[in-house]
Amino acid sequence: MPYKANLAALKEIGVEYVIGTCIVGSLKKEIAPGSLVIPDQFVNLTWGRDDHSEADGGSFIHLPMGEPYCGHLRKKITEQSVATQTAIIPQGTVAVIQGPRFSTAAESRWLSVNGWDIVNMTQYPECYFARELGLCYAAIAAVTDYDVGLQESLVIDPRQMGKVLEIFRGNVQKTKDFLLAFIQRAPGLSCGCASTLLKAYYEEGL
Numbered sequence: 001m002p003y004k005a006n007l008a009a010l011k012e013i014g015v016e017y018v019i020g021t022c023i024v025g026s027l028k029k030e031i032a033p034g035s036l037v038i039p040d041q042f043v044n045l046t047w048g049r050d051d052h053s054e055a056d057g058g059s060f061i062h063l064p065m066g067e068p069y070c071g072h073l074r075k076k077i078t079e080q081s082v083a084t085q086t087a088i089i090p091q092g093t094v095a096v097i098q099g100p101r102f103s104t105a106a107e108s109r110w111l112s113v114n115g116w117d118i119v120n121m122t123q124y125p126e127c128y129f130a131r132e133l134g135l136c137y138a139a140i141a142a143v144t145d146y147d148v149g150l151q152e153s154l155v156i157d158p159r160q161m162g163k164v165l166e167i168f169r170g171n172v173q174k175t176k177d178f179l180l181a182f183i184q185r186a187p188g189l190s191c192g193c194a195s196t197l198l199k200a201y202y203e204e205g206l
């Protein structure tokens with residue numbers, strides 16, 4: 001994924017708020033396939049990715065990442081979900097694995113026992129880069145299946161790909177409908193948390 005190029009292009013044309021979309025597996029029985037989750041935390045388990053930006057002119061930014069997702073944008077998404085009667089789970093921790101392979105059952109159980117909610121391969125470094133560019137970022141994560149460690153019936157398996165793909169296609173449509181409705185309603189966005197953070201960083205010389 002050209003994360004850096006995608007986000008730099010959005011920044012260049014003046015975008016301030018970014019809603020990413022991603023496909024995830026569920027790490028908890030109560031998060032059923034077909035659900036939409038708005039993550040509020042990520043755990044980066046990837047390695048070797050190009051996650052150093054030149055946004056700081058070549059020096060290293062020790063960017064605070066306690067709240068990686070924009071709380072304001074997440075709240076607006078949640079409000080919109082109520083207005084459009086779209087069922088969403090308003091918070092969750094996404095564990096980001098390296099891929100492209102899926103987890104072993106042991107790895108998957110380890111993700112679950114840590115209390116993390118969903119698993120994915122793309123939220124890092126996308127979320128981080130957005131923050132580093134001063135963009136308010138939130139994501140809509142669509143749950144396709146139960147991760148393998150849960151021992152549930154619906155997991156990624158050649159015998160069940162028909163069902164998983166059906167949920168996948170339904171999720172894509174649901175996410176598109178939701179985003180179009182969100183944009184049409186154009187909820188007043190007034191945050192700028194990430195750019196404020198960057199400004200403070202430079203002014204204070206952190």
Ligand SMILES: [Zn+2]
Binds near residue numbers: 193
């Ligand atoms: Zn924000």
